[in-house]
Amino acid sequence: GQQVMQIPQYQHVQEGEDFTTYCNSSTTLSNIQWYKQRPGGHPVFLIQLVKSGEVKKQKRLTFQFGEAKKNSSLHITATQTTDVGTYFCAGPLKAAGNKLTFGGGTRVLVKP
Amino acid sequence: NAGVMQNPRHLVRRRGQEARLRCSPMKGHSHVYWYRQLPEEGLKFMVYLQKENIIDESGMPKERFSAEFPKEGPSILRIQQVVRGDSAAYFCASSGYGTEIAKNIQYFGAGTRLSVL
Numbered sequence: 001g002q003q004v005m006q007i008p009q010y011q012h013v014q015e016g017e018d019f020t021t022y023c024n025s026s027t028t029l030s031n032i033q034w035y036k037q038r039p040g041g042h043p044v045f046l047i048q049l050v051k052s053g054e055v056k057k058q059k060r061l062t063f064q065f066g067e068a069k070k071n072s073s074l075h076i077t078a079t080q081t082t083d084v085g086t087y088f089c090a091g092p093l094k095a096a097g098n099k100l101t102f103g104g105g106t107r108v109l110v111k112p
Numbered sequence: 113n114a115g116v117m118q119n120p121r122h123l124v125r126r127r128g129q130e131a132r133l134r135c136s137p138m139k140g141h142s143h144v145y146w147y148r149q150l151p152e153e154g155l156k157f158m159v160y161l162q163k164e165n166i167i168d169e170s171g172m173p174k175e176r177f178s179a180e181f182p183k184e185g186p187s188i189l190r191i192q193q194v195v196r197g198d199s200a201a202y203f204c205a206s207s208g209y210g211t212e213i214a215k216n217i218q219y220f221g222a223g224t225r226l227s228v229l
Contacts, residue, residue, distance in 0.1 A: 033217060042203055042220045043155065065163040088155065092216060096157075099145075099170055100218060 004091055006103035013079045014111050021106040023072040023089035030092060032065055032072045033100070038085040046087075081110050116206050117186075118221035120211045131191040131198070133224045137206030144187045145218060146179060155203065161187060172220050191226075199228045 005024050007109065013019050031050045035043040047056055049065035049072060056063045060083075062075040072089055086105040092098040117136040125131050137144050142163050147155040160168040161181035172179065174196075181187040191198055202225075205218035 033218065042223050043205075043218075045217055045219065048217060085222075090218075096170075099157070099160055099168060100216060101157070102147075102155045107152070 004089060004093070004101050004103040006061045006084055006087075006089060006106050008106060009104065011108045012108055012111060013076075013083075013108060015081060017079055018075065018077045019108075020073055020075045020081065021087055021108075023074075023103050025091055025093070027093065027095075028069045030069075032069075032089055032091045034063060034072070035075055035088045035090065035102075036085050037088065037105070041085075043088060076108075079108075079110055081112060083108055084110050116204060116219050116221035118204050120224060121222060122225045122227070124227045124229065125194050127195055128193050131194050131226055131228075133189040133191075133202050133204075133208075133226070135189070135204030135221055136186040137204075137208070138219055140207035141208035141219075143207045143215070144181050145188050145207075146187075147203045147204050147205065149201045149203060149223075155205055156191045158189070158202075174209045194226075197229045201225050 003030045007022050031048055033048045035048040036041045036046055047063050052069050053067045054065040060077045064073045086107045088102050088105045090102045093101045116138055119134050144156040144161045148158055149155050157171040159172050164183050170227045176192045178190045179186050201223045203220050203223045205220045207218045
């Protein structure tokens, strides 16, 4: 069935290094969103991408929406301990009545 | 503008008791979503409601679970005769402002951590 998948499931990063996490949908999405959940916390909306090929930056975070609008990536530069948490992507899937469907998340652990 | 409010933050129940989880959406929001999350796992959709209507309950277990969003007051997720497997974090999210694209953005409450003894 239609779904949203994220890789990797876990990302261990040395403080100061860069990394990228990926989100893939089985179908074209009208938009894609990213959320961050700190350990013990709740998901917090980060950003929404709407246009094909769109790139948005938030400080050290760079979000990209693929040309085919089926995938997205989040790149973090110079990782800090404050980046620890789980990053979820989410998109509205037609098979799910266009309600937001979340990926399984990438759990980011930072080694000082 | 107050955010999404959930209470209680922590709830302890013995097997067989009922659990009632409350969610007040952001002011002006008319769409409410409930999710369940087990430790180290993702968000599992349970139910989507608008005022007085259940829009999508495809993620709700067929038995013991029910949800409502009355005309007045918060949305309620009710779990009857709880079992240990119901122990999880339950998050509520709301949406509803602006353009259709903007309305798709969900704002989450702090969650209710349910522990069943």
